[in-house]
Amino acid sequence: MKMLNDNSSAPESIRHYFGATTAKIIFYLPSAPTIPKNWHPANEQAIEQLIHANGNHWRKIMVIISKLVCKEFSDWRKVQPSLFQQSSAAHIPLAIVIVNESFEQADDLALDPNILHIICGKNTFSRFSFENIVLDQNLSLNDKQAIQYHHPVFLTPYLDYRQFPNALIALLRPMLHHNTPGFKM
Template sequence: MHLSDTIDTKVISLGAHNPTYCFYLPTPPVFPKEWSLAQDDAISVLIEHNGNHWRKILTIMAKICAPSEDWKHYRDTHLLKHNEIILIGADTLLQTNIPQQKLWHFLVGSVVSQQLSIETQDLSFIEVNHNSKLVYDNQSLLITPYLDYRQFPNQLIAETRALIASKS
């Protein structure tokens, strides 16, 4: 598996080359000097360098994507290395290179939803929960609140995991 941690002038891509989950975020973390996603402690170094804000983002991502309930181990050892990618500044949805692979798109927060509105303007969305915090296009695209516990609490994480499990 190849890893991508390159910075383009327009789009920042951080994660696996053939992901199952793509998180579109509005702002990047600060990358430490000599940092590489390939290093064993890459996520913990990124959290240490960026503080609580990015710890929350990466923790919620891990809680959504981890194949088991051991999200902390998954976050610290596997997140962004095998199944996930973060795109910052994207104006189009990522396309998968693998036929028959489902790619889940998470448009995180209102800024990203507006940036990618041209990609979603012709789609119909359904509410996943009664608060309209999570909407789904009945395929593989979710518009979500920002990855912060006040906006994306554990109950919403559980609903997201249940939706993905039911459609995979």
């Protein structure tokens, strides 16, 4: 990931995973955000800093994730600042994994049935090789706004309002919460 105000290319400054260490949902995205210098996902200002450094694009991503994982839908705005916290009663523990062309472990996705894997966009999905997974179930609003899945893997549209509107969020939320112990709606 590109670091702001940082000329070093130290491996410890590169993060392809951020969020809860015991995530129940992992969102896979194709491109990394710019990470502010001295940024840490557990910081209370982490989401705000991420949005400030990356603009409207990452604001939309974080809003959609907030709406999907918050226990009470009406609380998504309150939940958003704490999305990367290790534990919260207000939302399902989550993480974000960046799977770009240089991500070497994309073929080694360990499918723990207790973790829901939300692969955001066909571009991201194409970076994985699933031998035993056939996404044979479907949630859809129309041909372009659909989610294919086979528990625990969900192929969703990219996290953008045009592709992933509130109506599609409303279809997916119950499945995520029903399949996550302790987070029933």
